[in-house]
Amino acid sequence: MNADDIIRLKKSLTKAIEGGKIETVLELMNRLKDNTPSKELLKKTEIGLIIGRQRTHPNAEVSKLAKEIVRKWRDAVSAPKINETSNGSTKSAVSESKAETAKNATPKPSPTVNGKPPKRENTQDSMSSSPPNTPSSVDSEKRERSFDRDRPPYKNTSVAARDKCVKMLYDSMAFDSSADSEIILLRATTIEKTVYDQFARQVTGQYRDKLRGLISNLRDKKNPGLRKRVVDGDLQVQDFCTMSKEDMASEERKARDNEIRQENLFKARGAGPTQAETDMFLCGKCRNRKCTYYQMQTRSADEPMTTFVTCTVCNNRWKTGYVE
Template sequence: MNYDEVVQLKKSLAKAISEEKTSAILGIMKQFNDEVVVTKELLKKTDIGVFIGKQRSHPNADIARLAKDIVKKWKTAVQQSDPSKTNTSPKPNSDTINTVKVEDGGFVKPNPVDKSLTKRENSQGEISTPSPSLVKQENSFSENSSPSPGTPKIDNDRVINNKGDRSFKKDNVKYATGDSKRDKCIELLYDSLAFDSTHGSEIILSRAIKIEQIVLDQFDGEPEKQYRDKLRGMISNLKDKKNPGLRKGVVSGDITVQKFCIMTKEEMASEEKKARDREIQQVNLFKARGAGPTQAETNMFRCGKCGERKTTYFQMQTRSADEPMTTFVTCIVCNNRWKFC
């Protein structure tokens, strides 16, 4: 499979992932596994290793498992095809470590490592330091490593401790698109989703990345201000401490990323704010007279609150033209208000 075919297949996979079509995702990834003869040059040009590597944290177990198998297979193939990756590296107790480690399809060359750290880190695997050119760096958490001070401990994609005190920096998350503005938006999205969440950082990061990508695609070719304003509104509603249901729904998947990205600010608002808005709307409807006549006084209506028949009313077209007008009634005695069609 040549460069153009890999790029085209990558686009198909991205579309299937955004539409959450599990069978299509598995089919395309199997094509990558069976038909792609990977080389270091192909990985660098297409960035497919990074893209496949991201799916290792996919909520679907089959997709995540297949992604891990593909990354492992490609890593082995590239190392075997490069003579410099054979067993000619110095022993672990040397001053420098010259081995190369593949992470999510990208290649990084480690910097010299202090001897005092060599034995401890070699017990966990090869030592590597990501280069600045690496598009996506590995999350610093691993199943075999201990969390550093102040870092949440991950256990089966759950975070223990530090609830309510989490952020992109405090979770020590590493991710970069190469565009500083996009990186900042992803970081802010992560902060708004994570600060009181008990989910693993990989899940939260994947949600933030997908949200930013969908919004970017929505406003592709349009003024950057629309992209920023859309994200600003989303982040504001996600950060609202009185709106935990929205955060939990997006992170858990109860509210899909696709649905969240097309929700209006009103739909994202907390239940408290929605109730307040409905109340204000009711008051405004009663106050609105339009160009119609002033409200008339009548005894046709009986107040359900005080039982008096001293009322005023007016009518207004609040629905489509073929629907009957809405009658708004106000009790003169107790100021109770109601409406009917």
């Protein structure tokens, strides 16, 4: 009897037990009793669990037959274990005899050099002397790319402050870049010279503050796009040196700032009137006209006021330059 046959009998037996059909239960259990499944089949089909539960069946015949089947299957399954134990003891005896023979055998003399045993190399020391090049060490080397590590062909300006700024600019662009060191150095020297010319070719506090801001934005790990545009030359150095902090921000930061700005506009009230309810506006989201609105002058005085509308149904908000 294979696994499919046992599974079919298991389903039929389960239905018969649930339906209270005692004769069918006894017939199916007798069929199972005549066949002794292997340990693998018992584990795969779980038929032993169904038969085991029937040992407490209210019907005496079913309970007695279930106990007989369980006893028979248990004896059949435990029999191979005895054989395995006997085989294991035999193997153990053989291995013990081999060990005894090896023990009694005459050991071979170790080779000598000039009557002295050869020296063994200390493998532990040799292994420790050359540590493996682990991935973590490789990653750290990549992260540590800087002016001092790359050593680009830089000519000093004879002004220590300017040279230091060039090195800091180089470090801020090179730490995660795969560009050639000479290209990064060219960008760094050009940025420094542009700022130096902006402040009358003098190292002043404004010069330092300007470069400090540029370096901070270039070094920002959350703004790799700005760094890449400068290194690749997509953003001209002249334009970069005149950009404001808001202009240099990442696209994600710009979107977030714009969202906050719009939020603040809707929350602002000033000295104007409070919000008024109206049905003049149609919500583009829920198509209702239950809205509140207020107006503010957000543009030049010769342009109309901006109307801020909020839908009271879905809380959708929008603004318009005129009243419908």
